[in-house]
Amino acid sequence: MNWLYYWYIEFLSKYNIPQIVGDITFYVIPFCIIVAVLLIVVLILVLVERKLLGFFTQRKGPNRVGWWGLLQTLADAIKLLTKENITPKKADRFLFNLAPYLTFIPVVLALGIIPYCSEFTFVNTSTNAILYIILAAFPVLSIFLAGWASNNKYSLLGGMRNIAQVLSYELPISFVLLSIVVLASSMNLTGITLAQSTLLGGFGWFCIPCALGFVIMFICILAELNRCPFDLPEAESELICGYNTEYSGMRFAVFYLSEYSMLFANAIFLSILFLGGYLSPFGKYLSTYFLGDTVVGNILLYFEQVFWLFFKSGIIIFVIMWIRATFPRIAPYDLLKFSWKFLLPLSIINLFGIVIFKYIMGGAI
Amino acid sequence: MTVTTFKLNLGPQHPSTHGVLRLILELEGEKILSCEPDVGYLHRGMEKMAEKMTCVQYLPTVDRIDYLAGFFYSELFIRNIEKGLHIEHSKKTKAIKVLLLELNRIASHLLWIGAFLMDLGATSPFFYAFREREMILRYFEKLTGQRMMYNYFTFGGVRRDIDYLEDVEDIIKILPSKLKDYERIITKNPIFISRTQGKGILDIKTAKNYAITGVNLRASGVNYDLRSFDELYRDIEFNPVIRNEGDSLSRYLARVEEISESIKIISQLLDYLKKAEPLKQNLINPLTMRLPEGEYYSEIEAPRGLASCYIKSTGDEKLYRLKWRTGSYYSVNLLRKLLVGNYLNDAIAIAGSLDIILPEVDK
């Protein structure tokens, strides 16, 4: 990212703007890029999800707007944006309007700290991983806010369910993350990625020593994303639409957008922690293998790294959607029981196991 | 600490009340303290209509009492009228009626499986169940010209001879393999088991006290299947499905088993129907038909419990009084007791497992 930063400072100095302004305003640029890319990714994700669900249930899915239904989500988005924004009469107007945007902001921030390729991390702090966990749990606040401000009993129940759910699933996530930190000896996401870089390729990833942690983390992320079978806060057959029952138009679209962005971000996070992030599964990057140390090879290398990261998270997203088509919804008390009685002890055991493993292996990994 | 309770209005517009049922729930958190069902949003005055119309005018509306099991109600009404006119049916007419009734039962149970799983939050089985139901509805459409409101049975027989039996053959050939698929995706699913096992337990005494009939009663361990005493089913071998647990899971399993039982009944009839001679029946001229004075009562085992029809006639061309008994009406009444003490999400599953359909409730 440094080249972009230097280019920006140089660009400002041509117009005699002091560097401090550049330091502060620089971060606007990457986040604009993230939002732009995110919109496209979400449009694709929604379409893919509908196509996949159609495939699983022997339907065709959207196939009218554009070739293969490609423009369907765009049409839906336009429809949502042109709809009337209704605020219930007795709702808390300020919080009601604020909530959707509060959900969206942490997602964008979370995407900003992710290493997309070896040279492309917008904000690279030494404790990225912890920061990500905090940001990923943040939407629960705004979801509860939305549920509470709507002045609707269904929304309130949805918000309450969400708080209970996220609180109990944060702990196993933290323990699994700790075990990864122990394995990688780093709290930085790039550091974690590089710690998985061996000549063995896919066999050096943390999903092999920490397989139990991978499963736990996957389940917890499903719960945190409110995805099936943990989609309790918006359980359609029980709470109509849960916390966003009263939302319509643009605000609903923002909820929808942040939901899918979170899905995308968490899939990337999971593939960084366990599936080697942007590393190639073959141990060697294809572009350097075929093209050598040429200019084209070096540029293609970045694209290849981004491709691997997106490919891995794509597989995770596919599995999440597959689960949605298969499972019924779990009951709220079973969900809490499952976390406190099963996942949490298991994740602690996993942490101890990893510590012992690390101790025995010494500096080998 | 004070515990506050609040009232939640579940329905009449709610995704999982299967129509326009309204439940006024009193909740403490998500726990249900009391439940008060409110029905009548779909009331069409079926009983009043019967007093204003002649029997032949009334016949097509009867299918609409339960749009998922139209054959049952028209058979029930016709059976009750025929009781007064002393009409005997040929063996083939009976076989046709049983075949269609059982196919209709399968279609109704299939839709219930889909809707029940939808209540539990699983979306795919809904489409699978509809796919299989579609085969049956296509056959009905071919035979009767209608997908749901058949108006096919008539006083003294059926409107036309049975046909397209190869379609029925296909259906009963395909269905058992699909039921195995359901078992793989639903019955062996641990979340499904945890959501249904031991939930909404209906013991024999409560079931009888609340006049629950049909599959729900048999899933509680009472061997009461009207088909065992039915004239139509006299020569047919079948075993009533009895389960003893009385929870949501047993109600689900009982319905699935009942589908395979119905397939057995159909396959028994198919061989006979393929070889049978052309249809002979003594149809009545409905325009001159007069039901003799008296009281008539008939029952039938409908998919959603016992359905009965009471008719009082004064010998006029219009009926003096007609009363329907439908299974769902009593299932709704049962919700007052069965939901109390459960959590909201279980309540949805329990109400779903009783197979309530609102046009039947509201009549």
Next chain:
Amino acid sequence: MNYNDFKTYFADAEVTEDKVIIKDRLHDTIEFLATKMPFDMLKEITAVDSGNGETEIIYHMYSDDGNEDLFVSTTVREEAETITDIFKSAIADENEIYDLFGVKFNGNENLKRIYMPEDWEGFPLRKDYVETDERLAWNNDSHNV
């Protein structure tokens, strides 16, 4: 089924093959049938308007021990005894009869208009019912323009 005991308790009841016609003591009769005899299920309650202000109410009881049906018939005007304390299914039936026939069941607190709107006048299944409600005006022939 053996009705000898029943006949001694309720001497004025008229017992035929599958129908019992009683004049009063409805609650006691049903309770006797439900507790002392094996009729542990009340399938339905049917009401028929006799046309002279009286309503015949038929209780359809069932015993799965021997698959036996029994109709208990009684005639009431305006008011009747509730049996919801014996059979909970009667909550539904009595409510329906109240709504459509206007028979009040003393002791049943749940009675309300279920099918008809709450402000509806008259009880539609009575023989003396006249449609006067303007909400049904579209139904009349004179209204067909």
